[in-house]
Amino acid sequence: MHEGEIVSLIGPNGAGKTTAFNVITGIYPPSAGDIRFAGRSVVGLAPHRVCASGIGRTFQNLRIFPNLSVRDNVLVGFTLGNRASLLSALVRLPSQRREEQRLQAEAGALLRLLGLAEIEDQLARYLAYGDQRRVEIARALAAQPRMMMLDEPAAGMNPAEVDDLNALIRRMRDELGKTILLVEHHMNVVMDISDRVIVMDQGRKIAEGTPQEVKRDPRVIQAYLGSEAAA
Amino acid sequence: MIDLLPQVIVTGLAVGGTYALAAVGVSLVFGVLNIVNFGHGAALTAGAFFALVLLKTLGLNIVTAFALATGGAYLVGWLIERVTVRPLRDAPLLMPLITTLGFGIFLENVVQLVFGPETQPFKTPVSHEPYSFGGTTVTVWELITMAVTVVSIGLLHLFLNRTHFGTAVRAVSEDRRTDALMGLNVDRLILVTFCVSSALGGIAGILSAALYNAVNPTMGSAAMLKAFAASVLGGMEVMSGAIVGGLLLGIAESMGSVYISSAWRDAIALLALVVVLLFWPTGLMGHRRLEKMERASLNVLPLPPVPSLEFRRPALWLVIGVLLLLPLAVTDTYARRIMTVMLVYGTLALSLNIVAGFAGIISLAHAAFYGFGAYASALLSTQAGWPFPACFAAAIVLTGLFGMAFAAPVMRLRGHYVAMGTLGLGGTISVVMLNWVDFTRGPMGIRSIPQPSLFGVEVDGVGYYYFILAILAVSTVLVVHMVDSAFGRAMRAMRDDELGASSVGVDARVLKMVSFGVAAAIAGACGSFWAHFVTFISPDSFNIMESIAILAMVVLGGLGSIPGAILGGALLAGLPELLRFASDYRQAVYGLTMLLVVLFRPQGLLGFSAARQAPGASR
Numbered sequence: 001m002h003e004g005e006i007v008s009l010i011g012p013n014g015a016g017k018t019t020a021f022n023v024i025t026g027i028y029p030p031s032a033g034d035i036r037f038a039g040r041s042v043v044g045l046a047p048h049r050v051c052a053s054g055i056g057r058t059f060q061n062l063r064i065f066p067n068l069s070v071r072d073n074v075l076v077g078f079t080l081g082n083r084a085s086l087l088s089a090l091v092r093l094p095s096q097r098r099e100e101q102r103l104q105a106e107a108g109a110l111l112r113l114l115g116l117a118e119i120e121d122q123l124a125r126y127l128a129y130g131d132q133r134r135v136e137i138a139r140a141l142a143a144q145p146r147m148m149m150l151d152e153p154a155a156g157m158n159p160a161e162v163d164d165l166n167a168l169i170r171r172m173r174d175e176l177g178k179t180i181l182l183v184e185h186h187m188n189v190v191m192d193i194s195d196r197v198i199v200m201d202q203g204r205k206i207a208e209g210t211p212q213e214v215k216r217d218p219r220v221i222q223a224y225l226g227s228e229a230a231a
Numbered sequence: 232m233i234d235l236l237p238q239v240i241v242t243g244l245a246v247g248g249t250y251a252l253a254a255v256g257v258s259l260v261f262g263v264l265n266i267v268n269f270g271h272g273a274a275l276t277a278g279a280f281f282a283l284v285l286l287k288t289l290g291l292n293i294v295t296a297f298a299l300a301t302g303g304a305y306l307v308g309w310l311i312e313r314v315t316v317r318p319l320r321d322a323p324l325l326m327p328l329i330t331t332l333g334f335g336i337f338l339e340n341v342v343q344l345v346f347g348p349e350t351q352p353f354k355t356p357v358s359h360e361p362y363s364f365g366g367t368t369v370t371v372w373e374l375i376t377m378a379v380t381v382v383s384i385g386l387l388h389l390f391l392n393r394t395h396f397g398t399a400v401r402a403v404s405e406d407r408r409t410d411a412l413m414g415l416n417v418d419r420l421i422l423v424t425f426c427v428s429s430a431l432g433g434i435a436g437i438l439s440a441a442l443y444n445a446v447n448p449t450m451g452s453a454a455m456l457k458a459f460a461a462s463v464l465g466g467m468e469v470m471s472g473a474i475v476g477g478l479l480l481g482i483a484e485s486m487g488s489v490y491i492s493s494a495w496r497d498a499i500a501l502l503a504l505v506v507v508l509l510f511w512p513t514g515l516m517g518h519r520r521l522e523k524m525e526r527a528s529l530n531v532l533p534l535p536p537v538p539s540l541e542f543r544r545p546a547l548w549l550v551i552g553v554l555l556l557l558p559l560a561v562t563d564t565y566a567r568r569i570m571t572v573m574l575v576y577g578t579l580a581l582s583l584n585i586v587a588g589f590a591g592i593i594s595l596a597h598a599a600f601y602g603f604g605a606y607a608s609a610l611l612s613t614q615a616g617w618p619f620p621a622c623f624a625a626a627i628v629l630t631g632l633f634g635m636a637f638a639a640p641v642m643r644l645r646g647h648y649v650a651m652g653t654l655g656l657g658g659t660i661s662v663v664m665l666n667w668v669d670f671t672r673g674p675m676g677i678r679s680i681p682q683p684s685l686f687g688v689e690v691d692g693v694g695y696y697y698f699i700l701a702i703l704a705v706s707t708v709l710v711v712h713m714v715d716s717a718f719g720r721a722m723r724a725m726r727d728d729e730l731g732a733s734s735v736g737v738d739a740r741v742l743k744m745v746s747f748g749v750a751a752a753i754a755g756a757c758g759s760f761w762a763h764f765v766t767f768i769s770p771d772s773f774n775i776m777e778s779i780a781i782l783a784m785v786v787l788g789g790l791g792s793i794p795g796a797i798l799g800g801a802l803l804a805g806l807p808e809l810l811r812f813a814s815d816y817r818q819a820v821y822g823l824t825m826l827l828v829v830l831f832r833p834q835g836l837l838g839f840s841a842a843r844q845a846p847g848a849s850r
Contacts (some may be wrong), residue, residue: 047733056735063731065724067534076724082717086745089716096716099517103717111325143735156748223273 001147007174008190011200013222017183018060020200021151024049025057028039035085038146052080056145058136060152060183066125070116073124073135074107079204106140114138114168119160130161141172147179148172162186166193191215199223237367239485245373245442247481248380253435254465254473255387256428262468263403263424264440265324267647268312269332271432271458276342276451278304278433278438282361283353293355297437303428304433307338318830324594328650329786329829332779335452336822343448344815350447353440376438383434384474390427391470400424413449417733419569432458444699455660456775463651464507465516475516483610498662501834505640521680534588534723534791535838554700558693567696569808571764572803574699575757578706580784580800581793582753587782588791589714591649592641592744594693596657597781600751602664602773604758611676611769614705619763620846626759627752630650638744642686658780676769683763695764702760706753713749720782722746790837799838
């Protein structure tokens with residue numbers, strides 16, 4: 001992947017897209033091979049270390065904190081950026097208060113960026129699905145990743161929300177300078193915003209190229225539609 | 232020594248058979264419902280006492296009496312399911328843990344009220360005369376136990392494999408998300424599972440009563456621990472694992488009492504539990520792998536907001552004022568002592584709330600920290616002659632470090648294995664206190680611990696009250712600061728979804744260590760205070776029941792509610808005194824309170840009431 005790129009990972013169900021995500025982010029160990037990010041191997045790192053090395057992610061089946069408010073969900077994302085020690089928190093030193101104010105301000109900015117400011121006090125569990133997805137994206141952004149990995153961000157969204165999502169992904173790249181790796185089934189999203197598309201089938205990469213190239217690739221058509229359509 | 236081996240194995244197999252029967256019952260319920268039934272011990276006790284009444288009072292013949300007693304245990308299972316489990320079908324999984332426990336304590340104490348606390352002989356027409364086969368002796372009861380075990384397990388096997396109903400039970404326990412339940416009455420399936428499980432527990436109870444020629448009301452809870460250990464050994468949801476685990480445990484105990492020392496016999500089950508969980512976090516034969524993507528937290532109710540320490544609020548001043556002035560109104564020495572005890576438990580519950588409420592780790596080991604602090608302080612004072620302030624400080628630091636070390640094995644565990652693991656670890660610590668006689672003086676306890684003195688002034692009378700009030704106040708401020716900070720947010724996030732939290736850089740291991748460390752340090756302060764307050768400590772004050780009681784206090788007050796936990800601790804500690812006219816009912820009231828509070832106010836007295844359940848909230 002190149003800095004500032006939007007890459008989509010597509011493929012039929014069971015092709016291994018989410019598994020690839022989980023291997024990269026340290027949830028499952030790879031059976032072979034190396035994963036390098038920003039010049040360093042991230043193989044064998046625990047999930048929180050992978051995050052610290054600059055990779056943020058969202059999950060296909062949402063893993064927000066249902067019993068925390070929207071604001072607190074985002075604030076947890078700032079864990080790595082928090083410079084206050086536990087001891088200073090226990091006795092509530094002025095330095096810890098200043099740090100907390102700084103984090104609150106940054107969280108407020110993120111909430112506004114994602115249009116969540118109005119619902120920031122609600123518990124995440126009571127939000128609509130599309131809002132929960134945005135909370136998860138905001139939370140991941142709070143950890144200041146260089147690369148964002150989004151696992152089916154458009155799942156369950158209506159067309160208007162999908163348009164907003166497209167705009168949001170572009171803004172993450174253009175305004176925040178993030179590199180973006182996307183798993184998505186919504187072809188509108190994929191074809192619209194990707195610089196590059198990687199197609200997977202049965203655990204391996206079968207094609208790679210610009211959206212136009214991939215669309216015409218016979219191997220891709222075969223994987224998606226079966227061999228007869230390709231012939 | 233080696234020629235004793237056949238004897239050791241024969242004895243072990245008979246005892247192990249009763250463990251296996253009880254453990255299969257635990258695994259059956261766990262497999263079907265993902266619930267650890269802490270009322271299982273009550274079924275064991277009930278089975279044994281039913282048999283006692285039928286044999287002795289009604290004079291029935293032995294076969295009829297045992298069959299009817301098994302039927303009685305079956306009905307106890309019915310009661311457990313209807314009262315403690317069915318009303319909570321959609322509640323967080325912690326809730327049935329508390330209700331079954333409350334019910335078990337209640338039932339056990341009802342038995343105690345009816346039959347008295349003493350151990351009674353369990354006379355049967357069958358002789359206890361041993362038969363000898365080439366140097367190895369075996370009693371008729373040992374043979375009967377082995378035979379009944381084999382037959383019961385055989386019948387269970389037929390039930391599970393040959394009946395439609397049994398097939399459904401297996402289908403559910405092998406894959407809880409199964410759709411094979413279509414057309415089956417799930418309520419009935421669960422009910423019958425509980426009944427069968429309790430009947431197996433009842434048989435285990437009857438057999439062990441006959442084997443030892445003794446019944447007493449607490450035999451069930453002791454055996455339940457063994458059953459849990461056996462079940463965990465095998466991998467909780469695996470029924471064959473429970474059988475193997477039970478037999479192994481029986482043999483290990485019998486070997487331990489011959490080759491090591493019979494005093495450590497009860498420690499073997501706990502040690503086995505701990506060792507297995509350390510190396511095989513899902514048991515020896517557990518096939519349900521630790522699924523990292525699984526959401527494993529047991530309590531998912533929303534937490535109440537953290538109270539702010541806003542000193543401009545009159546309510547806060549009112550509470551502080553009342554607590555400060557209370558000794559002026561209450562001048563009776565005895566009443567002041569009770570108030571002091573209430574504050575000790577308020578502080579203990581407050582500290583456990585860090586772990587159980589905010590970090591979401593159901594710890595059944597808190598009394599171990601309390602005891603660790605008490606013993607550390609008492610030993611430093613009586614053996615090393617340290618002055619009180621040094622003992623107190625050392626107890627806090629040492630217990631805090633001990634808590635952090637304690638967290639290391641616990642954090643590899645998930646779901647119910649956390650409760651089991653902490654139970655085993657906490658139990659191990661109290662067994663060490665009991666049996667390491669050279670160091671702790673064992674069951675005799677430590678006497679004549681000096682009264683505390685600060686800056687040359689001896690603390691006594693009302694001084695104790697103000698001293699523990701100061702500990703409580705400082706602890707409250709620390710806990711509020713802790714949970715109302717980035718650390719607290721991360722803890723609550725971890726409680727909701729550990730993987731989600733780690734994906735944004737939260738290091739769960741550090742959080743768990745810190746939570747246990749701070750909670751243990753506060754408990755250590757309480758322990759040190761307690762040792763110098765009552766001037767005598769013994770292992771009884773820090774056993775598993777005590778840990779359970781502290782958890783009950785937190786649940787009663789409200790998991791994750793700071794004023795709630797303090798109130799819950801003070802109330803449950805004070806309740807027996809308020810009901811002094813009914814001091815015999817102390818434990819029964821405990822159990823009943825736990826049960827009723829969770830049933831009617833699942834969020835606890837001061838817990839946060841979720842206005843509505845979120846759509847699709849996961850368990």
